[in-house]
Every structure is written in structure tokens, then in C-alpha cells.
Amino acid sequence: MSESGSEHPQKAKPSRSHLLLAATVVVALGIVLIFVLSKQDETKQDNAKYAQDVVEQQPQYTEHINTAQTKPVVQEPAEAPETVEIPASANRNEIPIEVAPATPSEPELPSLDNSDEVVKQTVAEIMTEKALALIVSDDMVRRGVVFVENLAKGQIAEKHMPVKKPQEPFMALEDDIVITDPNSFERYTPYVDMLSSMSTAQIVRMLNKFQPLIAQAYEEIGYDGNDFNGTLDKAISELLSTPIPKNNVPLIKDSVTYRYAYPEWEQLSEAQKQFLRMGPENMERVKQRLSALQKSLAQ
Template identity: 30%
Template sequence: MAENNSSRGWIIGLAIVVAVAIGAYFFLTSAPEPEIPPVVSEPEPEPEPKVDLEPEPEPETADTGEQEPAAEPERELPPLNESDEAVRKDLLSLAPDGALGRWLVSDEVIRKWVAAVNAASSGQMMAKNRPYNSPPGSLVVEKEGATGMVLSEENYQRYDTPVRLLANMNNDAAMRLYRFWYPRLAEAFAELGMQDKTFHDQVLKAIDVALDAPEVDRPIQLVRPSVYYKFADPKLEKLPGVHKLMIRLGPDNAGRVKAKLRELQSELQQFQPPRQ
């Protein structure tokens, strides 16, 4: 159960992998409002002359109503090779106060996310060229008896922040991002040479893999035959990397992740990607 520093970053990735790399609502344009003609008030009628011949009141100035501001111009999709700055800015918009900033890389963003999704669709986690930065920290274990070791429940707290960011992510904003960037995601996926598959299919498969992660009774026994810890149970050790990660999250965090993924899955299943 070798755990490198990619695990917590991968949860952040899952939020964005699923909804993908991928501006929040700020770039969306709405239909322009119809122009509103200026409203002109009629001048007050002149009063009847009085005996003392008071001066006539001046007519009131025409009151012109303000027009609605013009709609912003439609946003253009940048070329894949020039997309890093724009897509990273869009990704940052998925969480408040730039909370995703320290997790996200700034180069080859779309290509790296596409590769991460493709790996996750088969249960694997990328060790190199990841689209997120590795956080500090290591696996937390507890001693059990003279030689035994178990996965500490303190370990679950290491994942609280990325899981919270995922759970609080706005689904509508994420889906708008996904639709906007999908042509570039598909373009990057085509570079992998898998002509019988689509990127959208791989996203849905990645979600299915995570949702299929088993629930495991605690305490979880560990062994350390070399540098890395492994699950003592051979069946657990043979699980795909995504499933091992879900176990390391702890039951509460894993439940929150799965609940969010089901919401996104429902949205994504209604999306019909354009033919390339």
C-alpha cells in the first residue's frame, strides 16, 4: 500500500477530473437585454395667470431612463497549446479564495488532467506528470502489540480539506466548465491514440471505479516489508490504486466523496459530447 504524496492531491483532482480541468460561471454570457427607449416626462402645464402676476414656473427637464448594460462578448475557446493560463484560472474559480491554488500545476494543464482521467478509469493513479502538486505529510500508523501495525484514524484527517473542497464544489459551475472546455479535452485525449473511446466515456468510467471502492472493517492491518506500508490482507493489497485511496480516506470522507460523485455522475450522464 505504498502511499506517495499524490493521494490528497488526487482527491482535489477527482473533483476537477470529474467535472474537469475545467471557469466558473463568470465566463458565461447571457442573451443581450432588449434596449429600453428613454422615458421622457411631459412638462407640467402652465398655470393660469394670477392677479399678482407671479413668474411662470419653468418646465421640468426631460427625465431619461438608464439603459441596461450591454452583455459581455462571448468568450472564445483558446487553442490547446495556449490554454494553460485560462484553464487554471477557471479551475481556481471552483473553490473560494483561491483555495485550489497550491494544489494545481500551471503547465500542460489539460493534457495532464486528461492523462489522469484516463489512468483513473482503469483504477490507477499517476505517479509522474500529475496535474496537481504533491502535498506534505505521510501515512499515519499506530502500533498494535509488539510487531503489529494498523492504519491510524488520525490519517483520515489529512484528507478533510480536499474532501471538503470537493463536497462544496458547485455542480452547475463545474458542468459549465466541462461543456466549455470539452473540445480541448477531447483534442488532448485524441493525442493518446485511443480511437475507440471518448474522453467523456473515460470520465464516467473513472467515477464508476471510485464508486465501486469497497468498505473495509477497521482496524486495518498493515505490514512494512520494505520502504512502503502495505495492507496485510492480500485481497486489499491487490485492489486498484483508486480503491486503496478511498480506503485511506476513512469511511466518513469516502462517503462524502461518493455522494458528490453520484451527483456529478447524474449531471454528466445527461451531457452529449459533440462529435469531433
Template identity: 35%
Template sequence: MSDTSEKRTLTPHLVIIGVIAIVILAVLLWPSKEPEPVIATPEPAIEAEPAVAEEPERFEPAPTPEPVEIDPYAEVEPLPTTPEPEPEPVDISDQAIHDSLQNLSESPQMDRLLATDALLERFVVSVTNLANDEMAPGHRLFKAPEQSFRVYSQADKEWIDAASYKRYSPYVDLFESFDNQALMSLFEKYENDMQSNYAEIGDPDKAFSEVVVEAIDQLLDTPEVPFPVEVYTDSVAYKYADPRLEKLSAPQKQLLRTGPDNMRRIKAKLREVKALLQERGSD
């Protein structure tokens, strides 16, 4: 066989071997991603140095902590607490109290009947005196009636005129116009200030709400008498002809002067207020 014929015979085999080699290299060396093609320059082979085994790190256990003795009776310092914000002071001016009362009633008699100064002090002093069976003319919460006390004579005796009772009707109308729950809210609003005022003239260890209940009880104990009521004068003031009525306390005798109908209305309102005060105290 000639050299030319031998070359023709080997050429297909060399081509097939080259293709197989390229496929094998492509499978083994193909990257997971497709980076930009880089033409690699073959580097001379470097003889690898034999690997040297590294000694493993020695594990040293952490030292055991010494036991700590705890005194179960030792005082524990409390955690710091956030102080509560102080409540805003209540406006106890006469104008503020007047406006508060005005909001409780739509009666047009308010401005005409209510006192204009020292309203909080007047209320505390009046209630305290009522609880002590006394009157405080200089600390009236309401102005005195414009009409005078009137009597009439019959059978050589003097009797209270019904017109004297009617002069108290506007006060009773105003008293009845106040909503009971609103009265309690107003009482709670000014309770601390009333307590401070009472502590100056009464028992500082006693709740003023208890004094209010005692004053109400004094008025509720006033007996109801039939109309008309006989009176007499000692040239200074009128007195009840019935000794049992004359022995009543000054507040009770004053309540009698409002008349049978007004007195029943006042007592009914006082019972409602007392019930709310006692219910509030039992909560």
C-alpha cells in the first residue's frame, strides 16, 4: 500500500477520535452558567506536594462556675415605676360652679335664686350645720324669698297663711329639675375640694359624703303635720303653738315652713339623692 493510500485510510479514524475527545471534554468541563468565552493558555503541569495531615484542635471544657448563694430573705429592689400624670386641677370658681349647676337644669329661676359668691363654701357650711341640727343664715346657698312670712287670724289664733308656702315653690321646682345622676357626677367632681373645706370646720377623718347623708336624714325625720298650722309670736319671732313642733331642730322647723306639699316633694327628692349616695358608697 502506498503512503497516499495509507493516509486516506487513517484520516476518517483520526477525525472520529478527535470528535469523541471533544465531546468528552465538553461534558466534563462545561460550566453551569455561560460566562463570556475565555481562551485559556495551557500552563505547565506543576507537581503537587504531598498533603500534610493537620493535627485536630484540642477541645478543652469550660471551667465550671462556682455556685452562688441566694438569700431568700434579702430585699429585692423594686423595678422603677412610671409616675402617673397628675390630674388637672378642678375649677372651683363661683362662675364654674354656677355654670355646672346651670347645665343640670333648664329652670329659668337659677340666676334669681342661687347665691353669687362662695358657692362651694356655702354648700359645705350649710350641710355641716344641717347635720348638727343647726342653721347657717349667713351661708345660705340660695337667696331668701322676696315675699314675707304671712299669717292670718281666726278664732283668736294665728295660723300660717298658705301664701307663705307658695313663696318656696320656685326653690322646690328648681331642686326637682336637677337630674339625680348629674347631681352625683357634679358631687364627685368637687368632692375632694368639699372634703378639704369640711376638714377645716369638721372632723378631718370623716368623709363629707357621710355628713351629707346625716343632713338629709335630719330633714327626712321632720314630721308631717296637717294644715293649717297654728303659730304665735313672742314679739321677736313666730313660734309653733304645738310644743312638739317647737322642740324640733331649726332645720326641721324651717322645712315645715315650706308647707305640706313642698315638704313632701323635697323629701322625695332627698330620698332619691340619699339612695344614690349610699349606693355609691357601697361600690
């Protein structure tokens, strides 16, 4: 698989790329996590039938006999509680009535077709305007679900990217060997910052909120909506299993494209090879966040 798609190599100069970038792959996963399925707490309910079958034991009064006297001692009935009558002339509306406070409930989610606005509002609560500008804001739930489903297979759904690709072109250095220009890694830093800015707890809360929409979108592409958690776990594992290079990985110029010179790198999945293009430091930051999130979702 080529490293950069249709990129024209130039020595120490940028060359145009029409393939998806690794940063987009990883950050897209982070954005999708906003819409991902999550386990819901089950509320324990009383068994109504069992409650009906239980009969409350009533107090029983027994007559005590005094054997030392000729007449039995009879217990006097307890006095009835004093009743308070409300005058007929009183205004019953003025009588204070204690009412239990209502329990606030989550507002109903919109339909899947009309969900973009509420999704954007939720994301905006924890992201800066600069980060929001990186997100593709149309058909967000469906876009994310399809992307994650492909990522779990090591593939890239180009038409369903949840984030925009960097404007700066890919750059390579050509000398005795061809390598990725280290300055090219900086293109991905804003995307990594966006993912790192969201805490695991914030992501999980949003997962709970949008669970029904995620399930519906997953069913639309032919799967059981309850299976999305497993698919998400596979997508995260696909990226976590990508090795982080300790040194520059040499490239081979193949016509108008680049590919990795070493077979162990070239045989990686399409998604993993795109992840490599972020550079070691960005890869490490993303892996730390995804590892923490995967552990949280497994609990």
C-alpha cells in the first residue's frame, strides 16, 4: 500500500497528497467516540406480582386472664385519634400541600436525520472553536459509525471522514535515502490536541447520551446495533497495535507515490500506515488516550 497516494516527490519541498492522512484517521476515531454506544445502568424495579402476594401480618389482641381474681381483666379499647375537621367555609386552595420535587429527565433525542445540531452543541461544550473547525459537521453520527466500522477492518472510509484533512501537504526529504520530513508531523498536532483535550469521563458521558442514535446508524448498514461496542474496541485495538518507529523509516519512490522500504512496515494495514505518518510523538500521545478509553469502556 502506498504511503501517500498520489503525492509528487520534491526534494525538501512539499508535494500534494490526495490520500487520507493518519491524523484524520486517529482523530476521527476520537470524534466518533462522542457518538459511540455505551453500557447503560439498569434500574432495579420491585416485583409487582411479588408485592401483591405478600400479606402484611396484622396485630392480634389476646385476652389476658388474671388467675388471682374471680373477674377477668378486660383491656379497654385504645382511644381513636383526634380528627380535625376543616370548616366548610374555609378555602381549600389555601391549605398547604407538600409536593415532592420532580426528578429532572434527559431531553429526548432528535431523529437521526435531524441530530447534527444537538451533536454539535454537545461537542462544543468541551471543545474550542479552533478544534470545532476541524470537524465535518454534516451527517455526523452516520459518518462516524461507518468510519469506525471500516477502521476496525484496517480500512479507511474516504467518503465518511468525520474530520477535515490538514491543509498543509505531505513533505519528504530525498537524499541518500528518502524519509518523511519531520516538519510534516506538525500538521497532525492540532488533531492530537483536540483528542487529548477531551477527558475519558467526558467522552463516556457523551457515549451514554447518543447511544440510541449510534445503534440506529449501525443497524442501517446491516448490523445489530448492540454489536457496535465490539466494533469500536476492534478499531481502537487496530491503532494500538501499530508499532511506533524509533528511527526514520525509509521510503521508496514508486512513480508518483511513496511506499515503505521495509516489508514489515509496508505490510501493515492501510489505517496503520496512515497512523505512522503522524510521527512518533503524536502516535504516543494518541495511544495513551485510546488505551485509557478502551479500559474505561470495558468496565
